[in-house]
Amino acid sequence: MDFTEEQLERYSRHIILKDIGVEGQQKIVRGKVLIIGTGGLGAPAALYLAAAGVGTIGLVDGDVVELSNLQRQVIHFTPDVGRPKVLSAKEKIEKINPDVRVLAFHQRATADNILGLIKDFDFIVDGTDNFPAKFLINDACVMGKKPFSHGGILRFDGQTMTYVPGSACYRCIFDSPPPKGAVPSCSQAGILGAVAGMLGTIQAAEAVKFLTGCGELLTNKLLIFNALTMNFRQARVHRAPQCPVCGESPTITTLVDAEQPVCDLKRPPG
Amino acid sequence: MQIQYRLPDNLDQEINELEGLIAKCKQGEMSPAELKLHRVPFGVYEQRKSDTYMVRVRCAAGCITPEQLIKIAELATRYGSDKIHLTTRQEIQIHYVTLDNLIPVMRGLKETGLASRGGGGNTVRNIMSQEDAGISLDEAFDTTPYALALTSRLIAESDSWTLPRKFKIAFSGSSEDRGYATIADVGFITRIKDGQKGFKVYVAGGLGAKSDAGHFLLDFIEDDQVYAVTTAVKRIFWKYGNRKNKHAARLRFLWNTLGPEEFQKRFDEEYQAVKTQNLPPLTIEAIDNSGRSPVLREGKIEDQNDFELWEKRFVQPQKQKGIFSIIVPVHLGYLDNAQAVRLGQFLRPFGENVLRMSKDQNFLIRNIPETYLGNVYLFLKDTLDHFNRPLFIDKMISCAGASTCQLGICLSRPAANAVIKALSRYEIPAKALDTLSDIRINISGCPNACGQHPIAHLGFFGKVARKGDKVYPAYNVVAGAVVRDGETKLNEKLGEISARDIPAFIQEALKRYLSKSSEHKNFEAYLEREGKEDLRKLCAQYKEIPSFEEDKNTYFDWDSDKLFSVADRGKGECSAGLFDLIDMDLKMIEETRKKLDAGEAPEKKPEHLRTIVYYAARALLITRGCEPKTEKELHENFTTHFIHTGLVAGRFQPLLEMARERNDASLCARAQDVLALADRVKLLYEIMDNAFQFKINECAALPTAGVPQHPGAFPSREITTSPPSLPKIVKDFRGVTCPMNFVKTKMALAKLQPRELLEIWLDDGQPIENVPGSVREEGHAILEQKKINDYWAVVIEKK
Structure with a gap:
C-alpha cells in the first residue's frame, strides 16, 4: 500500500519515528478502533486517533451534548449543545482527517448490543463514566476476545489499564461494581477537565501502540496518577484464577446489564 | 666452575x-x-x-x-x-x-656454559646481584652464590618458562641496594640477625610503562629460605597473575589488584605449603675473591698524574686487603668484539672470577692485587678509546631506543651520545665532573623504562611533541628518585624538553647544582631540597622551541637525516608516547570548550568552534599513521579513516568543510554538532585498546553510560566498504526538505527486501547532514556518500 504525497506529509512525524515508520503508519491506517462513550475520555481519544489516521473509528454514545460537558469533552463545541454526541464527534473527526471512516452509534452499549458493536473492531476504548458499563465492556471484551483500554477518572485522579486476551482483566482486580452510592460519580464529585484529557490521551496512545505493535502496553499493570501531585505510578496486577469472567471456572458466562446509576446532574431528581 | x-x-x-x-x-x-x-x-x-x-x-x-x-x-x-x-x-x-x-x-x-634461555618472554629473567658483591666494604655477606644457585634451580623448573609475564629477581648486599632489590619482582637484601645470615624481602616492584617500587614483604628470612620464598612468590604469580593483558601482567599489578593484605595472605599460604614440601635449600658455595698474581710483561707508566687520576676515578679497594676492583667504562654498553676479546685475554691469567657486569652497563674487574693496577691501566689505555674520562660520563644509561628497538619513539642512544660529546668538550671542567660520579642520568627512548629513567636522579623518556602542524622528538624530564632499602621512591615528572635541547639542558642542570653543591651532601639531597624546583624552572626556559621555518634541527632526532615522524611506529607498548599527543589534543578541545561555555567574547565563538573541529579531527589520526600537513589533508584523512569507516557519523563531515572554508555562520548554527563530534572522538579514544582498535560493541553500549547521546553519532554496525551490487532503486530527493526527504527515504526502503540497496540524492546542507545519520539510526547501513556537483548521492543497504 502506498501513501499519497499528502498522506506522507500528514503522517511524516509518525513515519520518521523508528518504532512506527512506514509499516507502522500502514497498520494505523488499516486499524479499527471503537470508542465507547464520547465524553471526557472519548473526546480526546477520538481526536488523537483521528489525527493519527486510524482508518475506522466507531463511536458509541446515547447522550446529547450538554453545556456542562464542554468543560472537558473537547471534541464538542458550544453550538453542539443538544446534538447527539456521536454526530458532533463524527463531524469534528472528519474535519481533522477526511481519511477516517467514522461509524456513529447513537445508543448506549448494553448487554444486548455490545458484542455486535465490538465484533468488527481491533481495539476498544472504554470512555464510559459508570461502573456497570465498565464491567459490561470488560466482560464483553473478555468473551469476544477483544483488547481494550480501561479508563477511569475522578476529581484529580485517573487510572487506566490495557487488556489483551490472556492478560489480567478488569474483574481480576475489581471483582464487581461497588454498591450504589459508595463511589461518587463525576457529577457529584467533580473532575478536572485536563485529567480527562490526560487519561483519554493515554488511552489513545495505547490504541496506537496496540495497532502498530510498538512499545509495551499497560497489560498486567494499572497506571494511577494524581494531577495535584502529578505522581504517576504503576501497580503490577495479576490475572486471578478465581476471576468470575476470565478465571479457571468462570461464573459469568452471559452478559447482563447491571443497574445503571444515574448521573444526578443529567437527570432531574424525582 | x-x-x-x-x-x-x-x-x-x-x-x-x-x-x-x-x-x-x-x-x-x-x-x-x-x-x-x-x-x-x-x-x-x-x-x-x-x-x-x-x-x-x-x-x-x-x-x-x-x-x-x-x-x-x-x-x-x-x-x-x-x-x-x-x-x-x-x-x-x-x-x-x-x-x-x-x-x-x-x-x-x-x-661455554651459557644460555639465552629465559632471556626474554614470560620467564624467570636474569637474576641480578650488585656487581661488587663479595668484595664491597659495606655488605653483610656475598650474595653472588645465592643468585647463582637460585638461577640453577629455577631455570631447571618448567613453570619458570610459563609465567604470566617476566619475573625479575635481585640481590643486594647492603641497605644501599646497589643490586636494585627494591625495584624487583622479588628482591633480597642481606641482613644478619643474632649471628644468622638472612635477607629482608621486597616484592612486586619493577620498571616499565607503569613502574612501581617494591613492597616490603618479610623483615627477615634465614638464608636457607631464599628458594622457598622465591618459589612461593613465583607460584602466586603463576596462579593468579593476569595472563590476558600483558600490559597489566607483571607481579606489581597483581599486588595492586589483591591489595597488601590479600597478597600477604596468599603468600603466607603458599610459603607454608612450600615449607611442608621440605624442598632442599640452595647449595651455597662461597666464592673466593682473593686474587691471583700471574706473571705479566712489565709496562711503563709515562704519565704518573694520569695514572693517579685514573686510579681515583675507577679503582676501589676491596674488603680483601691489598686487592682492588676497577671499573672499565663501556660507552653506553657497547663494546667492540675485538676489544672484548682483548679484555678477556688480558684478564685470563687472573683467573675465572675476575669480571662482573654492572647495572650501569660497564664492566667491573675484580680481584686485582695492587701491584697489577699499573698493568690494568696500561692495558685499558691501550685498548679503549676513552678509558680515562670522568666516570660520570660513562655511568649514563640509555636504552637502545628507536635505532634498533621496535618500540622506540626517540633515538635515545644518539641523544646520550650527543650529551657525552657535549660533556667531553669540558665546558664543565673534568675536575667538576669528577665530583658528580654518584649521579645517575638515565635516558629511555619511550615510556617503557628500559633506560631505567624512573630510578634516575635525572631521567628522560622519549615522547612525541608537536608545534603547529609538525611533530618533533622530545623528552619528559623526571628527577628525584631514590633507591635504598626502606627509602626507594620513583622520580617525578618536572617538565619536558625537545630532544635537541637534551645536552644543553643537562649541562645547565649540572652547572646549577655545582654552583650550590657545597650546600648539599650530594645531588640526591640537592634535588630533595631545591633541585627539583631548579629543574622545573629550567624546563620552563626550554619550553619555547623554534618553528620549523626558523630552525629545522629541532624536528630531526639526533643522528637522523629523516624528518622526525611517528607514522611508522605504533604497535607495542610504546604507543604510550602517542597517547601523550592525543591527550594534548583532547586537552586543547577541553580548554576551548571551557572558553565557549564561559561565553566571553562571543565574536570568538566561530574561532573556538573551528579549533575544536581541528583538534577533534586530528587527535586520533596519529593512530592511523597519518600526519597530515595541511588542514585539507587533515580533513581528508579524517574522512577516510573515521567517517568512511563508520566510526564517526557522516553528518559530521560537513563541519570539516565549514571550518576549513571559514563558513562561520553555518558552523555556529551547528555548534552542538561540533561538540558532539568532539565527544565522539573522545569516546573513541576511551574505548581504544593498545592496538588502536575500537571495540564497537562497547561503543554502541556507551551512550547510556552518561555520554550525551547525539543521534547518528554512533555507528549501528560495521559497514562493508564495497557495495555487493548496484542500487536497485535511485530516488531523487533533491528539493525535498527535511524531514520529508527522510520520510520518503523510509517509504522507499519499506519496499525493499533486506540487504537490497537504495540510492538517494540529497541536497547539500541540512539534508545531507541529517538524513544519512537518521537512516543509520534505524539500523540501515550507509555504504557510500559522495558529493556530485551541488548534491549528494547516498547508497543505503536495507537492514
Missing part, C-alpha cells in the same frame, strides 16, 4: 626443538608469529632491521669469565655484528643475528 650457574639438563633438547621450529617456519609450515612464541622465551628478539635478531645471554649476578667473554665476542663476530652490548640487567646481548644463525649461536653459548 665457581661463578657459573648450572645449565638445565634438557637445554640440548630444547635447542633442537627450536631448530626444528625455525626450519618449519622457513619452509612456511609455521607462521613467524607462532615462532615468536617460542623464540622470545629463548631470549631472541626481532630487531627493527627485518630478519635480524638480538640474542640475550643470561649472566647470573653479572658474572662472566674471561673465557666466556671471548667466546661471546667471537660468536658475535661470526654470527652477529661487530659489537656486543651490556645491558642494565647485567647481561650481554649479541645483535643482528639472522634466523639461520640463531641455533649456532645458542650451541656456541652452551659450549
